[in-house]
Amino acid sequence: MDNPDIGLQRGVVKLQAHRPAWSKAFKVEKAQLKTVLGNQPIEHVGSTAITGLDAKPIIDIAVAVESLAEAEKLIESLTALGYEYKGEAGTPGRRFFVKGPEEKRTVYLHFGLSDGEFGSLIKFRDILRVHPELVEKYNELKRALAAKFANDRKAYTSGKSEFIQRVLRDTRVDSAGPQ
Numbered sequence: 001m002d003n004p005d006i007g008l009q010r011g012v013v014k015l016q017a018h019r020p021a022w023s024k025a026f027k028v029e030k031a032q033l034k035t036v037l038g039n040q041p042i043e044h045v046g047s048t049a050i051t052g053l054d055a056k057p058i059i060d061i062a063v064a065v066e067s068l069a070e071a072e073k074l075i076e077s078l079t080a081l082g083y084e085y086k087g088e089a090g091t092p093g094r095r096f097f098v099k100g101p102e103e104k105r106t107v108y109l110h111f112g113l114s115d116g117e118f119g120s121l122i123k124f125r126d127i128l129r130v131h132p133e134l135v136e137k138y139n140e141l142k143r144a145l146a147a148k149f150a151n152d153r154k155a156y157t158s159g160k161s162e163f164i165q166r167v168l169r170d171t172r173v174d175s176a177g178p179q
Contacts, residue, residue: 007104008056013146013156015054022048026059029099029107036077037063045121046108047142050128053135054142062110064118071095071111083109093117124164127171134167 005021008014026044033042046060047053065071072095075085083097094117100106112118128135141163149156 003106006057006059007100007106008058010102010105011151011153013056013150013153015142015146016057017054018048018050018052019057022055022057022059025106026061029059029061032081033061033063033109036074036081040064041118043118043122043125045110045125049125050135052132052139053128054139058105058108060108060110060121062112062118062121064114065095065111066113068093068095068111068113074111078109083107091117120168124168127167131171134171138163138167 003021003025005016005019006025023044026049030042030044041064043049043062043064044059045062046058047055048057048059063071078097079085081099083099086096086098088094089096093112095111097109097111098105098107099109110117110121112121128138138160141160145156145159149159
């Protein structure tokens with residue numbers, strides 16, 4: 001993906017204001033993935049999928065699979081598209097691929113079950129899309145964590161975990177507002 005709005009060095013945390021180019025980049029990547037994945041659900045998730053949310057300029061894509069073994073069967077085909085397989089990469093119930101060199105990661109590709117990792121990524125995205133007050137709270141948290149952990153992506157990600165779990169547990173996806 002040769003796009004100046006996409007990509008970040010591995011391990012670095014640098015947030016950018018939301019860019020419409022991220023949605024376009026997802027659509028381009030989705031079209032490429034469909035050549036390998038066919039009609040499997042392919043969703044734009046993560047912060048780059050939420051209008052108004054600051055994000056690391058790396059496109060997160062989630063793919064639903066019936067079993068994690070399905071994702072493992074795709075390693076060779078996805079490698080041909082420029083992806084590198086990373087196993088579960090610290091998240092049980094996921095198969096994870098990255099695209100781009102370590103100096104400029106461009107895409108994170110998450111495979112998971114609909115009632116597991118895939119479902120959680122979709123639910124969190126959908127909640128934020130209908131709750132702008134949560135987007136602002138999440139932005140505040142992310143900015144504080146990015147300032148504190150600019151060169152420690154693991155600590156940055158860990159710092160977001162409690163907020164994400166609370167939102168998933170306590171907030172409805174529909175537009176009726178928090179429970």
